[in-house]
Amino acid sequence: MRRTLPAVLLFVLLGRGLQAQEPVTCKPDETFGQCRERWLQTGSGLVRAELARRNDRVLAAGTQETAHRLNAKHSGPDLSAGGPSAIRDFLPRISAALLTPTTGLGAGDFGVRLNVPMSGTGRYNPRSTLQLGLVMHKPEIATPVLGAVPAGRRSAAKDELASHLGAFDDVSVTGALNLETRHFGRSLRPLQDEVGKLLASILAPVLNGPQDSDMQGFTDFVRQIDRALKAPEPSGLAPDHLHDSHCVLRTVQGGPGAEGVLDLPPACLTPAVQLRIRRWIAVETGATQRSIELDVALVGTSGFNRIAQLVNNQPQLNVTGEYRGRRAVSGASEWTGRARWEMGFGNMNGLRKRCAIPDAACLENYLKSPRTRWALDHAARMWGQVDLHRRNRWRVDLPRDSVHFSQRVGATYALSGGYGQYFGNAKDGDSRDRIDLDARYDAVRNDPLRQDRLVASASYTRRLSDESSAVFGFRYANRPEFLGDVDHRFGGNVGFTYKISQPAKR
Amino acid sequence: MCNPFWSNILGASILRVDVTVTGGATVAGSVVTTKPDGTAERRTVTITDFPLALPIENGIAQRVSVHAASDGDPGTATVMADVKGDIRGPDICTLEVDENHLAAITTVTAIGG
Numbered sequence: 001m002r003r004t005l006p007a008v009l010l011f012v013l014l015g016r017g018l019q020a021q022e023p024v025t026c027k028p029d030e031t032f033g034q035c036r037e038r039w040l041q042t043g044s045g046l047v048r049a050e051l052a053r054r055n056d057r058v059l060a061a062g063t064q065e066t067a068h069r070l071n072a073k074h075s076g077p078d079l080s081a082g083g084p085s086a087i088r089d090f091l092p093r094i095s096a097a098l099l100t101p102t103t104g105l106g107a108g109d110f111g112v113r114l115n116v117p118m119s120g121t122g123r124y125n126p127r128s129t130l131q132l133g134l135v136m137h138k139p140e141i142a143t144p145v146l147g148a149v150p151a152g153r154r155s156a157a158k159d160e161l162a163s164h165l166g167a168f169d170d171v172s173v174t175g176a177l178n179l180e181t182r183h184f185g186r187s188l189r190p191l192q193d194e195v196g197k198l199l200a201s202i203l204a205p206v207l208n209g210p211q212d213s214d215m216q217g218f219t220d221f222v223r224q225i226d227r228a229l230k231a232p233e234p235s236g237l238a239p240d241h242l243h244d245s246h247c248v249l250r251t252v253q254g255g256p257g258a259e260g261v262l263d264l265p266p267a268c269l270t271p272a273v274q275l276r277i278r279r280w281i282a283v284e285t286g287a288t289q290r291s292i293e294l295d296v297a298l299v300g301t302s303g304f305n306r307i308a309q310l311v312n313n314q315p316q317l318n319v320t321g322e323y324r325g326r327r328a329v330s331g332a333s334e335w336t337g338r339a340r341w342e343m344g345f346g347n348m349n350g351l352r353k354r355c356a357i358p359d360a361a362c363l364e365n366y367l368k369s370p371r372t373r374w375a376l377d378h379a380a381r382m383w384g385q386v387d388l389h390r391r392n393r394w395r396v397d398l399p400r401d402s403v404h405f406s407q408r409v410g411a412t413y414a415l416s417g418g419y420g421q422y423f424g425n426a427k428d429g430d431s432r433d434r435i436d437l438d439a440r441y442d443a444v445r446n447d448p449l450r451q452d453r454l455v456a457s458a459s460y461t462r463r464l465s466d467e468s469s470a471v472f473g474f475r476y477a478n479r480p481e482f483l484g485d486v487d488h489r490f491g492g493n494v495g496f497t498y499k500i501s502q503p504a505k506r
Numbered sequence: 507m508c509n510p511f512w513s514n515i516l517g518a519s520i521l522r523v524d525v526t527v528t529g530g531a532t533v534a535g536s537v538v539t540t541k542p543d544g545t546a547e548r549r550t551v552t553i554t555d556f557p558l559a560l561p562i563e564n565g566i567a568q569r570v571s572v573h574a575a576s577d578g579d580p581g582t583a584t585v586m587a588d589v590k591g592d593i594r595g596p597d598i599c600t601l602e603v604d605e606n607h608l609a610a611i612t613t614v615t616a617i618g619g
Contacts, residue, residue: 033512037509193553196534196552199575200552202575203534203575204550206573207573208550216538219569223540223565226619227619250516253516259513288611295608304575304577305578306577306578307532307578308577308579309578
């Protein structure tokens with residue numbers, strides 16, 4: 001059954017012989033070249049109608065499936081409940097558009113962020129997008145510092161301390177790196193060569209097939225006519241135009257005359273030659289139309305139009321870091337870092353595992369395998385994240401106000417992860433039920449105000465209609481106070497939530 | 507299908523064809539070189555083979571067909587063709603593909619002589 005459809009289409013769409021070809025009509029005031037362009041661009045109605053009739057069922061089904069499938073690729077809003085998604089934070093596909101500095105900071109803040117594509121040349125320069133940022137926050141007196149000042153002096157101390165704060169007393173330096181290699185990231189750039197060869201393999205029946213030969217046949221025919229017309233005794237010219245300067249072909253560079261037969265109007269040539277040219281234009285037009293139709297069929301049936309989905313499911317590794325340096329009265333200086341990994345199942349790495357050099361047959365087999373079909377239909381994704389936060393030693397001495405405030409070095413290490421998938425028919429896109437699981441553990445060191453925390457949740461989203469859904473969820477926390485807002489509590493550590501979302505009334 | 511490029515050239519020259527792609531477009535194509543004796547050589551090309559520089563001499567014809575296909579996302583393939591000394595060039599056409607128009611084609615032809 002493999003490759004059956006393209007083979008059948010190829011057989012059905014074989015080009016017709018020149019003699020049997022209905023010639024196109026050319027207007028008296030246009031050259032053959034203009035006539036050819038007009039026909040190639042508008043196409044042959046006859047050929048299109050014929051092909052449309054034959055391929056209607058196949059192509060319509062393929063197109064419809066594609067439209068529904070593409071709707072299903074989004075991972076849903078709940079998947080990254082444990083933290084922002086690398087995909088949304090740092091979308092490699094639009095990085096080129098983000099080369100201009102961007103802002104979007106809080107009130108009173110000023111800064112700049114810049115996305116810098118890295119070429120990937122060299123061991124320490126992996127192909128990736130690097131984002132660098134510098135933010136100057138509006139410095140304010142830290143609340144614990146003010147709290148330590150005697151109440152009677154607090155307002156005056158605040159004004160006095162604030163008057164000494166400058167623009168660089170609360171500054172963040174940020175960096176983020178998103179890998180874009182053959183194995184990581186959602187960028188098509190590093191895969192261009194591989195995907196291009198895959199397409200060439202899929203389109204091989206067209207690139208080396210009878211359609212291409214028909215198109216080439218027109219070129220060969222024009223070469224012959226050009227030679228005949230440039231001969232000392234030209235053949236093919238209409239007797240009435242033998243000495244017409246408009247019908248002469250140029251024989252020397254920069255000389256008088258037209259460049260080739262396609263630059264001549266029909267009247268210059270004998271009716272027999274005109275007919276042959278018009279037939280060849282019809283052959284080329286038909287071959288081009290058939291090539292396009294066969295390309296569409298091959299791309300659709302081979303699954304090439306699912307490559308975007310496979311790229312979309314590639315693992316992503318996103319690493320971010322920030323240092324926020326503050327003057328002591330504004331707060332402690334802090335380091336934060338995050339590494340996030342995310343992937344969907346059924347991706348380019350999986351295709352490559354099946355065959356080192358992906359070709360048409362390999363792609364077809366991969367997409368037909370039950371595991372891949374399940375993964376793509378359910379848009380299953382998982383993610384994991386590590387967060388680090390370190391607060392420097394913080395000490396404030398204000399002898400005039402009898403303030404001697406200090407905190408030891410503190411740190412938090414957090415590990416989180418999640419999984420999400422849809423249920424039901426892939427044709428329903430994201431209008432179907434889905435489940436999301438996530439968990440996060442925070443380990444706190446040297447912070448008397450915070451404790452280790454474990455929170456895990458499972459939520460099921462039930463689609464009630466196109467615009468409304470019900471979300472049911474269970475949440476577990478190692479301490480009751482970490483459960484947050486829940487609708488019902490079971491014991492101290494487990495909660496149940498439910499919510500029905502409906503479109504906002506206008 | 508956008509404007510097919512066609513050029514007749516007297517004397518030796520070079521046909522240059524380049525392709526740039528954006529979004530979800532990928533290209534593959536073929537190059538057919540016809541020699542003065544009528545024999546033809548054919549080869550398949552992909553995006554990494556561009557830009558092409560194909561010699562044109564008396565009696566030699568070069569035809570490049572560029573097929574653009576969508577990987578499922580919308581995208582464009584811009585084909586630029588130029589023959590040094592050809593008053594009609596350079597010619598540029600953009601093929602647009604998306605999930606509803608999975609493929610598009612254009613051809614570039616140059617005949618020497």
